[in-house]
Amino acid sequence: MEYRLIDETSTDEVARLAVCLTNEIIERTGVKHFDVDLPLAMALCDEFVRQGQYSVIAAFDGATIVGFGALCECRSLYAEGSFGTIQEFYVLPDYRSRNIGKALLGEIIAFAKRKGWKRLELCTPPVPEFDRTVAFYQANGFEITGGYKMKYAIG
Template identity: 45%
Template sequence: MTVNITIQRATINDAPEVAVMVGELLNEIMSTIGIHAFKFSLDETMARLKDFIYREKYFVFVAQSENQSLVGFIALYESYALYAEGAFGTIPELFVRPGYRSQNVGQRLMEQAKKFGNSRGWKRLEVTTTPLPQFDKTIAFYEREGFAITGGRKLKVAL
């Protein structure tokens, strides 16, 4: 079943609902892996998102249903690397609410991200997802969208 969805670039006015979806995404990940891996404050996330959108540090596209509710989003930011031959996009978050999954919403968001990247002259898009078996569907989605596993692991250190 395919639903009538429109994809548009998010504005600061979309920040409250996108921030709620970020919380839903993080809670889903933590529930799946059984580890409290993220700190989440709705107010702080909303303020940060508004700032990122305003300063064009983050590019967010939202999926809106015919009843005007937001059902998913994809976030992008511009990165630079010599190995990537210049500018490229990174996808830090992609989320579709459970009731709208398997209805091409994620695919439509990804199509918009690719178009946007092309318009900015990006050479590629990159995304990091965990190689745990619980995320096999996520990896399969990205592979269907043309992504290839390149190895390595995401590492971090707090500053």
């Protein structure tokens, strides 16, 4: 398995996996949390990577991406500076429970350290449907900080 930062040549494959992630969340919760639009996801992923707004570290099995973590840089007073947000994190089901997610998180943490970020934050999918996901992050050093993920749709 190889882990590396992707460039614009891999954005379509990452977008497909991001759509797999959103579809899995919808299927497991029975709630349509997202509007799934593959062509839009592909265009946005390409745009964000090209503009340097989105850093994606992927796990490659040969030439195939089997997992990825997408990061954005944020700033806040409470974090005392810059930090990273893991916007999406996904490993294909056939590749789970093989330490690929753990290794991918290790690469993401190393990337965050090189960027000088103070911390990494993420939001998990809903529980109890994704209790295993929460346990995975906790086993890899993340801690629950409380609260809820909320949104306000504009326009």
